[in-house]
Amino acid sequence: MTLLYLAALLVALFGMVMLDRRFTLFFWRDARRAGVVLAVGVLFFFAWDLAGVGGGIFFRGETSFMTGLQVAPEIPLEEIFFLALLCYLTMNVYGALTSRQHNPGAAP
């Protein structure tokens, strides 16, 4: 049970990667640029989380669905994957909607 949430996030992320690959949406469009956007996105939201936790606004719930590992006080390991999923999903949807601007010849 402790791996349930993490596993769900990883499955969803795997789906994002497959869609990205199949339809040339994000990393398969420009890997370097996608890497920067994803890294900046995750770090930005992580800072937001840290500030929220620091301000006592929200905190980790006690559940049996999580590993219990924390990357920072009150921030579970799973949060990093959740933030990555949020960013990846956003860029995949935006990528799908703007694919006409893209030169299809650049596909791998």
Place this chain on the structure above:
Amino acid sequence: MTYWALNAIFLAVVLATVVIASIVERRRLNWPALGITLAVLLVMTAVFDNVMIGIGLVAYNQSLISGAFIGVAPLEDFAYAVAAVVGLPSLWVLLGRGRHERGRAMLKALFVSSRPLSWINTAFPFAAAYILTTQRIDLTLVLGTIYFLVPYNLAMYGINDVFDYESDLRNPRKGGVEGALLDRRMHRPTIIAAILTNIPFLAYLIVVGGSLSWLVLAISVFAVVAYSAKGLRFKEKPFLDSLTSSTHFVSPAVYGLVLAGAIFSPQLWALLAAFFLWGVASHAFGAVQDVIADREGGISSVATVIGARATARLAVVAYLLGGVLLLFTEWPGPLAAILVLPYAAVCAPFWNVTDADADTANRGWRRFLLLNFISGFFVTMLMIWWRLTT
């Protein structure tokens, strides 16, 4: 701080990103696509957030949220989705290649205009003052340091470059690391970027600070704007120019102290006064090399008015006076008095400089820039020593 106040700060950063992207890459940002992406993400957030909260993955402090909910999800949570949808594609567009050369050139111009070599000069006084008082690293320290590292300097030097355009054209020194020659097309984006990068940080600092800190911050920002903005142009008012310039570097330290709740002892005042004199001397000496360029550009400074020689002497005396004041600070502060001697020594060769060969003072100025990094190291060591003894 409430959840909405927190969101306001982070959303302001996102807003700044999208505005910059829409200015720099006007045709690249696809607004209908953004709208549809937003709709998709909001719906998905509504579903998943309700599930996550429902099964207890996350909980909220009821007193800090507004009480508006979509199901069991606080309305504030949707700010994450908005930030992702607006911020990430903006960043994606800004990082684009090929046709986007103009945007990259613009970012590079903004970067150069903010004087990366000088970033540390404003961030360090704030960070040192704050951390020596609170003795801990917190969000205010991090955000305040970032503010005085980049946005503050972008505002200060960006505004300066825009309003100095005419005189800079005649000054061959201002094309590299020491100062940017800002293309006329860059003027509007520079001002916009300065405003947009400053607002989120100022908003945060105002939220976390008390009324005295607002006053100091207001003086600091006023000095940044008044130094070169049209109508005020303190940089063209002899003596007021050096005083304002020194305020640019000392006020972040005073602000850090006030924000951290420091007690202003006579020793601390002596230290701040010494720092201020150092700033005055440095500015005055910096103006010596520009006497001819400034006169031709119709700009007056302390040096164009009292002359290169008197200004160089003023700098030497102000450095030494600062050294004397340091003798009255708390141990090991008096040791820092030694550090003003190299500065006086750098200026001393120009004790008899004439207006005609004032540009030779650039040699001294280059040594001054190097000296700052060396002195910065020793000042840091002294601060650590002081911290260990108290």
